[in-house]
Amino acid sequence: MKLEKKWRKYSAVAKTAAQSRLAYWQEMGARTFFFAIVLFTFSGLWGRVIGTNGTLAGYSRQQLVWYLTLTEAITLGATSLIREIEQDVKSGQIAYLLAKPLNYLLYQAAYYFGEMAVTTSLNLLAGGLVAWALIGLPAITLPCLIQALVLIVLGAAVRFCLLAAIALLSFFVEESRPFYWIYSKLIFTLGGLFIPIDLYPEIFRRLATLLPFQSITYAPARAFIGGDWQQFVSSTGTALLWCILLAGLLSFEFSRGVKQINVNGG
Amino acid sequence: MLAIETKNLGKEFWRQKKTAGVLGSVRNLYQRDGERLVAVKGLDLEIASGESVAFIGPNGAGKSTTIKMLTGILHPSYGEAQVLGFTPWQERQRLAFHIGTVFGQKSQLWYHIPPADSFFLLGRIYEMEQRDFVRRQNELVELFDLSEFFHVPVRKLSLGQRMRAELAAALLHQPQVLFLDEPTIGLDVVARQNMRNLIREINALGVTVFLTSHDTGDIENLCKRVIMIDNGGIVIDQSMNSLKRDHLAAKIIRVRLEAAIDNLPCITGAQVLKHKGAGLKIALDTSKLSIDELYMRLRELAPIADITIGDPPLEDIIANIYRHNQALEQERRELANET
Structure with a gap:
């Protein structure tokens, strides 16, 4: 009963976040337009590099374009999480949220997943239509689809922990934005945003496989264009491990941050 | 029965000092200077259930820090406090179900959605049963006359409408104590009057009102008791009538x-x-x-x-008391320096 009430509480937060996000439909429209341009450009680029029927390290042009469709849909599904937490901390609003019967981190997580569900779904829909028009539908199997969906959710959890950890740095430093900038560049590179990390030199590929960034973009996109169960298990394990580690780090950082309010004032 | 009780409640903060200039900034990287700041010192309060109390003081007197300790957001440096029988900083989440807060300069309604949706979410946050939620929501919509804009996104409401909805939202879970921090700030004369009438009605229903405001109209119209703090300590704690009599x-x-x-x-x-x-x-x-x-x-x-x-306006009385205290504090400091 108690658990059910808690579930109802945080699912209501997620629902409200999804609803709020729909108010930004103009911003989403602009993002979709940008998304279409990126897909168009890369579709042409891959056509030039590997030709219509060629392959690159075993990937066809169609696979590479659909890979990018997924990674971009996920990345552009960025939510207002950093801005929200940063504002809460800097304006002192966090103190007032703490006066409600809520766990602040779970509240932010529910809000993030609510927003992300809307933005990522719309991005996938719009991006999928553009990619379909540009290059046609890939041969998607049901297991690939299921694997990709599971990994998108796990990747989103990893991303939440990373982004919230960056935003909570506002407790200790004047600006957390530079850290976000570094994070976004790591997603570009070690996350395999534009090309699968299998195409990287061996040492970078190994490094990328060990880090959490590939769980956010590479792992779900790779599963979508043709992953296998062995790879799925490995990706799931990595994502879960990072989730646990980062969640621990996040709650440690949060408790230190709240202590900071007590030491330095609200 | 006491709604709020504190004994020798105090809070001290550490405030960092930054040295001026580029060299100073470089020095601050490895050497952090600061000072201990007394925000609240030895506060003894007893507020009975159903009372309406104005908790006032000049800026930086320790009002917000006290409210934050009473709502469990801050841990005190020393002393004790009980709000409705709960120790706020130890039982913050449990206490949250029994108190309501309205902060005039912060919103608890979600900006892009209508009050109706915020109410739904708050109902879930406060773990209300659906039947109770619907009944309470209908009561509040009627009492606060919200129906006209209940389904309009908050960002499109006037400040007066928003504050009415804020107050109603704070009462959704039927709190026994209501903390109000500048609830009428920025409102026009009519909206301010409406808010005051509503707060009076709520207090008449038995809800304890703990008001912080710089608006003497709020204090005079809403509260029967005034607690004034300055430099972290209580300066005056008396009924509104005796305050006027003694200081007039x-x-x-x-x-x-x-x-x-x-x-x-x-x-x-x-x-x-x-x-x-x-x-x-x-x-x-x-x-x-x-x-x-x-x-x-x-x-x-x-x-x-x-x-x-x-009588002279309450504003003048309060300003005189503040000035008097500041002069006393100044004298005390000078004496301390001499000795």
């Missing part, structure tokens, strides 16, 4: 005589603020001259056609 050494007397007079003789304790023909406005220091004596002296000049005796 002055009265404002408006007199209209039967005939115009040219000059008013000098009367000790009476200061003429305005004189035009037969009309006079006098500030009377009742510690030096009684109203009766002044009346007799005026009668000697001409028969009195009309007279009204009023």
